[in-house]
Amino acid sequence: MKQISRRQTLAGIGAAAASAALPWRVLAQAKDPIRIGYLAPLSGASEVIGRDQLIGAQIAVDQINKEGGLMGRQVELVVRDDGSKPDRGVAVVRELVGSGINLIVGIYASPVTLAVADTLKDLNALLMTQCSALTSLTYEKFTRNLFRPTEFSLMRQRGIARLAAMENPQLKSFGCVTTDIATQIDAWNLVHDGLLEYFPAMAGHAVDVAEPVRMPAGAADYRTQISRAMGIRADALYVGMHGGDVITFLKQQKAYRLLDRFQMAFDAGSEYFVPKTMKKETPKDYWTAIHWYAPAYAGNKISDDLYKEAVTRTGGDKYPQGYLAEAHTAVRALATGIQKAQSTDTETLISAMEGMSFETCKGTRTFRKEDHQADADVNYIRFGPADNEDGWEVTKYQVVKGVDTIPPASPGKAFELTFLAGAGIKPLK
Amino acid sequence: MSNFFWADLGTTLFNSAVLSMSVFIFASGLALILGILKILNFAHGALFAVGAYLVYSIVEWMGGAADLMQLVAAVAVSGLVLAGIGLAADTVIFRRIRDIDYHYSLIATYALLLFTEGLIKVIWGVDFKSVASPPEVEGSLIAGGVVMPWLSVFAVATGVLTFIGLEYMLNRTNLGKLMQSVAVDPWMSNALGINVPRIYTLIVVVSFALAGVAGGLLAPTTALTPGMGIGLSLYAFGALVVGGMGNIRGTFLASIALCTLDTFASSYLDLTPGIAFFLAIALILTMRPTGLTRGVGL
Numbered sequence: 001m002k003q004i005s006r007r008q009t010l011a012g013i014g015a016a017a018a019s020a021a022l023p024w025r026v027l028a029q030a031k032d033p034i035r036i037g038y039l040a041p042l043s044g045a046s047e048v049i050g051r052d053q054l055i056g057a058q059i060a061v062d063q064i065n066k067e068g069g070l071m072g073r074q075v076e077l078v079v080r081d082d083g084s085k086p087d088r089g090v091a092v093v094r095e096l097v098g099s100g101i102n103l104i105v106g107i108y109a110s111p112v113t114l115a116v117a118d119t120l121k122d123l124n125a126l127l128m129t130q131c132s133a134l135t136s137l138t139y140e141k142f143t144r145n146l147f148r149p150t151e152f153s154l155m156r157q158r159g160i161a162r163l164a165a166m167e168n169p170q171l172k173s174f175g176c177v178t179t180d181i182a183t184q185i186d187a188w189n190l191v192h193d194g195l196l197e198y199f200p201a202m203a204g205h206a207v208d209v210a211e212p213v214r215m216p217a218g219a220a221d222y223r224t225q226i227s228r229a230m231g232i233r234a235d236a237l238y239v240g241m242h243g244g245d246v247i248t249f250l251k252q253q254k255a256y257r258l259l260d261r262f263q264m265a266f267d268a269g270s271e272y273f274v275p276k277t278m279k280k281e282t283p284k285d286y287w288t289a290i291h292w293y294a295p296a297y298a299g300n301k302i303s304d305d306l307y308k309e310a311v312t313r314t315g316g317d318k319y320p321q322g323y324l325a326e327a328h329t330a331v332r333a334l335a336t337g338i339q340k341a342q343s344t345d346t347e348t349l350i351s352a353m354e355g356m357s358f359e360t361c362k363g364t365r366t367f368r369k370e371d372h373q374a375d376a377d378v379n380y381i382r383f384g385p386a387d388n389e390d391g392w393e394v395t396k397y398q399v400v401k402g403v404d405t406i407p408p409a410s411p412g413k414a415f416e417l418t419f420l421a422g423a424g425i426k427p428l429k
Numbered sequence: 430m431s432n433f434f435w436a437d438l439g440t441t442l443f444n445s446a447v448l449s450m451s452v453f454i455f456a457s458g459l460a461l462i463l464g465i466l467k468i469l470n471f472a473h474g475a476l477f478a479v480g481a482y483l484v485y486s487i488v489e490w491m492g493g494a495a496d497l498m499q500l501v502a503a504v505a506v507s508g509l510v511l512a513g514i515g516l517a518a519d520t521v522i523f524r525r526i527r528d529i530d531y532h533y534s535l536i537a538t539y540a541l542l543l544f545t546e547g548l549i550k551v552i553w554g555v556d557f558k559s560v561a562s563p564p565e566v567e568g569s570l571i572a573g574g575v576v577m578p579w580l581s582v583f584a585v586a587t588g589v590l591t592f593i594g595l596e597y598m599l600n601r602t603n604l605g606k607l608m609q610s611v612a613v614d615p616w617m618s619n620a621l622g623i624n625v626p627r628i629y630t631l632i633v634v635v636s637f638a639l640a641g642v643a644g645g646l647l648a649p650t651t652a653l654t655p656g657m658g659i660g661l662s663l664y665a666f667g668a669l670v671v672g673g674m675g676n677i678r679g680t681f682l683a684s685i686a687l688c689t690l691d692t693f694a695s696s697y698l699d700l701t702p703g704i705a706f707f708l709a710i711a712l713i714l715t716m717r718p719t720g721l722t723r724g725v726g727l
Contacts, residue, residue, distance in 0.1 A: 045654075045656060048555040048557070218660050220451065220647065220650075220657070220660045220661050221451060221650075223447055223448070223581065224441070224692050224695050227441070227696070228695075228696060230576070243557075244652035244654045244657070247559060248650070251562075251650060251651065251652070252650055252651075254567070255562075255569045255576075255579070255581070256569065256578065273557055276556075276557075277556070277559045277652065278559050279493070279561075280561065281561050281562070
């Protein structure tokens, strides 16, 4: 019988001890949090939006972690400020990927999303956008590594044209004032195209559309353009402005009573900014788009829970901006994907999320397999001045289902304004 | 010519006057500090914003609404507060950058701009703010088809009064003559016994006060944001350069010339607003590189 030496015994004990430690190391890795990079404009002109988006994303992460996390691991948001600058967004994404993070959520400004989207394939990263509205992101600029869980400019602008036809079928003509920047010009072309589609289909008649009056973005004085707009002969007015510009415009037009000349006035989507800022000076019966109108989803548990938490975290603000909800949605969409794929690997996730349905504060949404665009509802509110503590109130709201405004997918190809083309009208440039 | 033509012309002229005086009210403080201290104060736009936010806070303290006299009082308070800030800024910053290379003074005032914008965000937050128009000036004066909002009439009147006041002070008072001599030759002025540092301090204080008053006056017509001064800053710098780099009369004339050109171009040529303004600057400077006016700094 072969004798086992003391040295061999000791070596064997040592090997056994080492092999027993190995699973613990694997278990420790398995308990590491899932790190998700989060980009938002936390400085610059869009800071007021980025601040709320971060709150929404953090609420989502806290809820997920409270529910036990993902794959038995907690989720950690690694927050970065993109300052709404494309070069900064790209640099930050590269930094995140360099530190081992392949999953990115966020970005508000479409130019930043465009710049980052170009790098995703090389970096083997996945981007779940929030509120990047540019149509081309899921059309001619489509990339597999990008998912858009929220509505975008095409749905929103066509939706408001549809809303106008539903609410006021008697309208026969439209005018427009718009800031002279690409996103607003693009938005007006989409509205115009939508007007030419929906009014004949829903109201039974075509509409005339006047030449738009262009405005400079970021100006302190719009009186010259308001004076020109006084010459618009139309039943309704589309205001292609947002943020501080639309507030300045609405304040200055008051003395001219410009909006009083129209049966319907609406803008590209200024959330609650106008009534919360202008209070009693808020224009009467003014429509706008909003990413999430909580009262429309009362009874939806995700919406109710989000609303309660949002009010708390915004210091008691009863009207949390819709941007907060879309950030929340973007994080939850990614979380649903991770749960489904049981993986954080980019390619595995992409495959798992194509065609995936996920629950949000605005109900169920589904990513289209072809272009990774979700069929989100678009919310619209009409507000006006009121004799209450806030100085304003919402007088009506409408939910336009995403499936009613989202056109067929055509990834890699530009969206064609078929109704403008059919009418022989050149899009505004 | 039809009535419509005259109404349209009248409206465009009135809008030109409104933009011109808005730009001049903003630029007057900038012109003073450039004309005498030879410092281009990049922070002027941020100080303008502080003036607007101060009026917002005062009106909120009054219950969220103010009549015309209360607004005027709020604007006056805003001017005084900015004057105090100007005194502090002179002690800490401007005194130290008077005699150094202008590159460093540009960096210093740019730093002051960033600091001031940051301070606005800390104190008032990043949400948009608005000052309600006083009820007395909510409507419009309509004459011959020309719509003239009362608030705009008030802005034009204020701009003209500001110019008259500054002109009187600079050309008809002893203090103004002292300022002019300091602007022309500070060394000789000092040798003759003029307290040049005190004049410099006074100019900074008046310049800051004017920025505060400009912000307060224009607050009811615009959304308040930390960066709200940027739009007018571009126009103001243009007026300063064309006017003769710190000359008050030149700044006044340049504001009128450039803003009138821009308004007419926007109205009748459908040019993108702003293009005509900067094209006009290029044209004028090509013909008169020193600007519209020459002579003494003010």
